[in-house]
Amino acid sequence: MALAEAGARGRLLRWPRVLLxxxxxxxxxxxxxxxxxxxxxxxxRKCDVVNRGLSGYNTRxxxxxxxxxxxxxxxxxxxxxxxxxxxxxxxxxxxLNPKQHVPLEEYAANLKxxxxxxxxxxxxxxxxxxxxxxxxxxxxxxxxxxxxGDKLNRCNATTGQYAQACVQVAKECGTDVLDxxxxxxKNQDFSSYLSDGLHxxxxxxSFVAGQLWSRxxxxxxxxxxxxxxxxxxxxxxxxxxxx
Numbered sequence: 001m002a003l004a005e006a007g008a009r010g011r012l013l014r015w016p017r018v019l020l021x022x023x024x025x026x027x028x029x030x031x032x033x034x035x036x037x038x039x040x041x042x043x044x045r046k047c048d049v050v051n052r053g054l055s056g057y058n059t060r061x062x063x064x065x066x067x068x069x070x071x072x073x074x075x076x077x078x079x080x081x082x083x084x085x086x087x088x089x090x091x092x093x094x095x096l097n098p099k100q101h102v103p104l105e106e107y108a109a110n111l112k113x114x115x116x117x118x119x120x121x122x123x124x125x126x127x128x129x130x131x132x133x134x135x136x137x138x139x140x141x142x143x144x145x146x147x148x149g150d151k152l153n154r155c156n157a158t159t160g161q162y163a164q165a166c167v168q169v170a171k172e173c174g175t176d177v178l179d180x181x182x183x184x185x186k187n188q189d190f191s192s193y194l195s196d197g198l199h200x201x202x203x204x205x206s207f208v209a210g211q212l213w214s215r216x217x218x219x220x221x222x223x224x225x226x227x228x229x230x231x232x233x234x235x236x237x238x239x240x241x242x243x
Contacts, residue, residue, distance in 0.1 A: 026053025
């Protein structure tokens, strides 16, 4: 059978998508042993896990970009889940990092605006997961800042306020939330979750992967594997199995 004929007979194969939207902690999640790579491996044959992490970005910029990533006409119906993972940059101290800083009230409003936009293009609240920034290990991050000639430009208490705001937005909007700031600090020495005081270490990536999978598993468990297992293909008539 010619390829053109096979294409005409078969339906277009479209994998559902899990969209990971966030800052550098999301962008780096496809690195070796990253939490995004873990999700992609668990969901292979079921979903495309799409990394839209943007290092250094905050919610003020993110809310402008989201409508360019998902619209009704470009496949909002194929979205299986969306993670929104911002706050590590928004919570930077204004006097030391004014470019990335976003005031707390605006941060909450921006998160709410993004959730409302997703709902407006028919992505229901049960498909949305907000993720708080992880805690900040100040001494390690100060070393990273000093190495660049900067002062310590974040503090954990402030990050905690942004995490609490994220949790509150999720409650108000009816979405799921992964409160990393609180969960990671249940372990008194949370520094092992972080590579430089801000970004995730291998242990931190594993922690996020496990916590996020526990929330995604029940949302995505009903999705079928696309295309049959190879032993189930009729080798004498593959068209019957594959088209």
